[in-house]
Amino acid sequence: MTLASGRSHIAIPGPSIIPDAVLQAMHRPAPDIYDTELLAMVDGMIPELKAVAQTAHEVAIYICNGHGAWEASLSNTVAPGEVVLVPTCGRFGHGWAEMAEGLGIEVQILEHGRQTPIDAERVRAALLADKGQRIKAVLAVHVDTSSSVRSDIAALRRVLDEVGHPALLMADCVASLACDVYRMDAWGADVTVSACQKGLMVPPGMGFVFFNPRAAEVQARMPRVSRYWDWRPRAHPEMFYQYFGGTAPTHHLYGLRAALDMIGSEGLEAVWARHARLAGALWAAVEHWGEEGAMRLNIADPAQRSHAVTALSLGKGNGDRLRAWCRDVAGVTLGIGLGAGDDEDPTASGYFRIGHMGHINAHMMLGVLAVIETGLKALDIPHRPGGVTVAAQRLAD
Numbered sequence: 001m002t003l004a005s006g007r008s009h010i011a012i013p014g015p016s017i018i019p020d021a022v023l024q025a026m027h028r029p030a031p032d033i034y035d036t037e038l039l040a041m042v043d044g045m046i047p048e049l050k051a052v053a054q055t056a057h058e059v060a061i062y063i064c065n066g067h068g069a070w071e072a073s074l075s076n077t078v079a080p081g082e083v084v085l086v087p088t089c090g091r092f093g094h095g096w097a098e099m100a101e102g103l104g105i106e107v108q109i110l111e112h113g114r115q116t117p118i119d120a121e122r123v124r125a126a127l128l129a130d131k132g133q134r135i136k137a138v139l140a141v142h143v144d145t146s147s148s149v150r151s152d153i154a155a156l157r158r159v160l161d162e163v164g165h166p167a168l169l170m171a172d173c174v175a176s177l178a179c180d181v182y183r184m185d186a187w188g189a190d191v192t193v194s195a196c197q198k199g200l201m202v203p204p205g206m207g208f209v210f211f212n213p214r215a216a217e218v219q220a221r222m223p224r225v226s227r228y229w230d231w232r233p234r235a236h237p238e239m240f241y242q243y244f245g246g247t248a249p250t251h252h253l254y255g256l257r258a259a260l261d262m263i264g265s266e267g268l269e270a271v272w273a274r275h276a277r278l279a280g281a282l283w284a285a286v287e288h289w290g291e292e293g294a295m296r297l298n299i300a301d302p303a304q305r306s307h308a309v310t311a312l313s314l315g316k317g318n319g320d321r322l323r324a325w326c327r328d329v330a331g332v333t334l335g336i337g338l339g340a341g342d343d344e345d346p347t348a349s350g351y352f353r354i355g356h357m358g359h360i361n362a363h364m365m366l367g368v369l370a371v372i373e374t375g376l377k378a379l380d381i382p383h384r385p386g387g388v389t390v391a392a393q394r395l396a397d
């Protein structure tokens, strides 16, 4: 029997749930891109977008996903043959590194596995070992969506300053922006990369690169920057057309306008606090279930866990079984695992992920948890019953 009819729920770590207000804002005829109303809307949105990244500096908007924003960030700052240092804590760190390799950039990986955040001391050692200061940028993923680990970006700034190394600090906040606390300027990131389909609640299709004056100086000294990725005209357009290197992503902009209204009326600090609280309830439930059986959060230390996505394992095969049950029987789609296999579970079939980013409230979180607990019972997967009650208590406190 299936109980999946009704409004389905997507709990994957991007694309995230699109609020009705965003969908409705996008449901309209094509506008004239030379119309002053659209121009004024975009001009008005830029400061709000910067505020979400907590920066007073610049932003360039691209019609692309996060991969495009990765390429944009590198195309403006690192020339072929130059070196980047990439401390990796999961799939997305490697993805950014691969993007660099594809551009002819030399990549130094500092592998951290998939269960710990970036170790600033290892970055310090790598910077100290770089005698000729060849490293042009450190690429750090704030929240690696595959492992759900969150790294300390401010700690990397401190290390760069203490070593006196001129490399740029570039942060990938695709998964964390408007979910986990992030302060670009206060933490000293020179470049921040993000996209619209996670915490910003808009369908995939816009990438953002925020950059400060240090990064702009580096860009000015580049031997060559591709016209399309060049962030200068996008940040300082003389004509509206230049904002987007061509035709504007009209409907995405209406969607983003609505999303920024939602974030603005709730308040960014309140948005962060909501994510933290809902994530805490989820962790409490998982820890309770795991007291009997194999369920484990991938990241042991709560201070190192993302508030936007949670990776967990459930023992060989059971992650895949639970996901199938939740989707087919209960209308809830959980995320696939991007865990690393081991001898016992080479395909990492025990891993799965829960996305809880953007448009999510207590009722949605409790619904997902109740469905998971029901699935554990239906599939006879060993667990300690009562995780939902523990989560409810956590939210009631």
Ligand SMILES: *Cc1c(COP(=O)(O)O)cnc(C)c1O
Residues within 6 Å of the ligand: 014, 065, 066, 067, 068, 092, 141, 143, 144, 145, 172, 173, 174, 175, 195, 204
């Ligand atoms: C989703 C994600 C990306 C990639 O974004 P796409 O839009 O899928 O290209 C990059 N980095 C992180 C941390 C992500 O979560």
